[in-house]
Every structure is written in C-alpha cells, then in structure tokens.
Amino acid sequence: MPVETSLTRSVLYIPASKERALEKARGLETDAIIFDLEDAVAPDEKETARAVLRKALTQGGYGSRLRIVRINGAETEWGKADIEALKTMDFDAVLLPKVESAADISNVNSALPDVPVWAMIETPKGILHAEEIAVHPALEGFVMGTNDLAKELRCRFRADRLPLIGALQSALLAARAHGVIAIDGVYNAFKDDAGLALECEQGRDLGFDGKTLIHPAQLATANRVFSPSAAEVDLANRQIEAYETAEAVGQGVAVVDGKIVENLHVVTARQVLSQAKAIAEAQE
Numbered sequence: 001m002p003v004e005t006s007l008t009r010s011v012l013y014i015p016a017s018k019e020r021a022l023e024k025a026r027g028l029e030t031d032a033i034i035f036d037l038e039d040a041v042a043p044d045e046k047e048t049a050r051a052v053l054r055k056a057l058t059q060g061g062y063g064s065r066l067r068i069v070r071i072n073g074a075e076t077e078w079g080k081a082d083i084e085a086l087k088t089m090d091f092d093a094v095l096l097p098k099v100e101s102a103a104d105i106s107n108v109n110s111a112l113p114d115v116p117v118w119a120m121i122e123t124p125k126g127i128l129h130a131e132e133i134a135v136h137p138a139l140e141g142f143v144m145g146t147n148d149l150a151k152e153l154r155c156r157f158r159a160d161r162l163p164l165i166g167a168l169q170s171a172l173l174a175a176r177a178h179g180v181i182a183i184d185g186v187y188n189a190f191k192d193d194a195g196l197a198l199e200c201e202q203g204r205d206l207g208f209d210g211k212t213l214i215h216p217a218q219l220a221t222a223n224r225v226f227s228p229s230a231a232e233v234d235l236a237n238r239q240i241e242a243y244e245t246a247e248a249v250g251q252g253v254a255v256v257d258g259k260i261v262e263n264l265h266v267v268t269a270r271q272v273l274s275q276a277k278a279i280a281e282a283q284e
C-alpha cells in the first residue's frame with residue numbers, strides 16, 4: 001500500500017502493561033509509538049495489558065504520533081483475544097509479529113478490515129517472503145525484529161551488524177519496491193548513546209525511514225540522525241537551484257560542488273526539503 005511518508009524517525013516501544021510509561025509517552029518527542037502486547041508483556045499480564053491499553057487510548061493525548069499496536073501471533077493463546085480487543089479500540093495500525101507470508105496479513109486484515117497492517121520481519125521465512133508480504137494491499141510498514149532474526153540465524157551480535165546486513169537489505173528492497181515504510185530494529189544497550197548513534201547512522205545509510213527504540217533516552221539520537229542535517233538541506237536547495245538554472249538554458253545536467261546533478265538528484269533533493277518541512281511543522 002503506497003503511503004504518504006508521515007514522520008517515522010523514532011518509533012518507541014511501550015509495554016502496554018506499564019501505565020507510567022503510557023502516560024509519559026504523551027509528552028515524549030517520538031514520531032510513532034508501538035504499544036506492545038507481545039514480548040514486553042509477561043504471560044500473566046496479557047489481559048491486564050489489554051485493559052490498560054484500552055484506557056490509555058480512550059484517554060488519548062498522543063497527538064499526531066502514529067499509534068501502532070503490536071499484538072501476539074495467531075499461533076499463541078493470546079492472539080485471538082488481542083484482535084477481539086482491538087475491534088473496539090482507537091489506534092492507527094496493527095503490528096503483527098513474525099510475519100512469514102501474505103496469508104498472515106490476510107488473516108489479520110479479514111478480522112480488522114479497515115486497519116492498516118504493519119509486519120515484523122524477523123524470521124528467515126519473513127525475509128525470504130518479504131516481497132509477497134510487502135505487496136499485500138493492507139500492508140503499510142515493515143519493522144525489523146533484529147533480536148528474533150539474530151536468534152533464528154544463530155548469528156552473533158556485532159557492532160557493524162555484518163551478519164544481518166543481507167537480511168536488512170532484502171527487506172528494504174521489498175519495502176522500496178512496493179512503497180512500504182521500513183523501520184530498523186532496536187538497539188538493546190539503551191544506555192550506550194555512542195553505539196546507538198552509530199547504528200542509527202548505519203540504518204539511515206541503508207535507507208531505513210527510522211529506528212525502533214526501547215527507552216526515551218534513545219529518542220533524541222534517532223530524531224537527529226533520521227532528520228536531514230542543515231548541510232543536507234543547504235545542498236538540496238543548491239542542487240535544485242543549479243538544476244533549474246541549467247534547465248532554463250536547455251541543459252539536462254548541472255554541477256554542484258564538483259558533482260553532477262541530474263533530474264533524479266533533484267527528486268531526492270525535493271524529498272529532503274519535504275521531510276525537513278514536515279519536521280519543522282511538527283515542531284511548531
């Protein structure tokens with residue numbers, strides 16, 4: 001489902017059972033929230049978490065932040081009850097864990113027909129079937145589950161994420177081919193700002209639209225890294241101006257800072273300006 005990119009630089013997980021965190025999120029600078037009913041909620045708390053989440057969503061106060069609810073998988077004892085509960089809650093999208101096929105999306109879509117579906121891509125089959133998942137008409141976003149993926153691949157955690165790069169790129173290819181938002185996985189060491197910054201930079205270099213986060217202390221870094229910098233905005237303006245000047249005299253190519261600028265670079269430059277504008281408007 002091609003979408004207008006709303007801001008998704010920072011996507012904060014909040015365990016749906018934690019009332020204090022749900023309250024705190026109303027004042028946090030996060031672009032989107034994943035209200036989690038899955039891994040962050042203990043089995044004994046699943047029912048309470050649904051009730052606590054319902055109360056928080058009814059009270060509202062989350063402003064323009066995208067409200068995504070992650071449910072338990074259909075194969076678990078909680079999946080069905082989660083979907084039933086969501087039928088009467090106010091939120092923006094449902095996030096399904098461990099998606100491995102388009103049929104997984106169809107099942108949720110038939111139960112919640114008007115709700116955009118997001119997919120956790122976090123298993124080898126999810127990666128291998130990323131395109132058939134991305135092409136589903138109800139599918140709006142991918143969230144990389146790098147912890148589950150590392151577990152399934154039996155790979156080791158490395159600062160450069162070398163063992164995961166192929167999988168991350170496969171998912172991104174599918175997302176970009178079908179106009180789907182793509183959000184990078186979490187950085188577990190939530191007190192390590194320098195490590196988080198490096199991983200955010202890598203995610204942005206790869207092409208992700210933002211990063212999933214587990215703690216409020218991670219928000220500023222993700223928002224900074226996934227925003228166009230002042231230098232990028234300046235370059236975009238100069239590229240557009242140079243290209244338009246060249247075009248006016250019948251040239252198809254301009255040169256800025258010793259590098260060619262063609263029509264395709266202007267498309268990217270306009271995207272940079274449009275994201276910078278959306279960020280400025282969100283801060284007003």
Ligand SMILES: CC(C)(COP(=O)(O)OP(=O)(O)OC[C@H]1O[C@@H](n2cnc3c(N)ncnc32)[C@H](O)[C@@H]1OP(=O)(O)O)[C@@H](O)C(=O)NCCC(=O)NCCSC(=O)C[C@H](O)C(=O)O
Pocket residue numbers: 012013014015020021022024025036039040120122144145146147148149185186190214215216
């Ligand atoms: C990691 C935590 C357990 C740490 O919690 P805690 O020790 O309570 O942190 P602090 O004392 O530093 O908290 C300070 C204040 O911030 C609030 N807080 C903490 N976390 C959040 C949050 N995520 N959202 C909103 N607010 C939050 C606390 O309430 C404190 O507030 P105050 O009282 O005003 O001082 C904890 O951060 C946490 O539970 N994080 C979320 C963990 C989670 O959601 N995990 C599941 C998602 S990751 C995943 O599943 C990935 C994927 O599937 C994969 O496979 O990779």
Ligand SMILES: [Mg+2]
Pocket residue numbers: 039097120122145147148
């Ligand atoms: Mg997971």
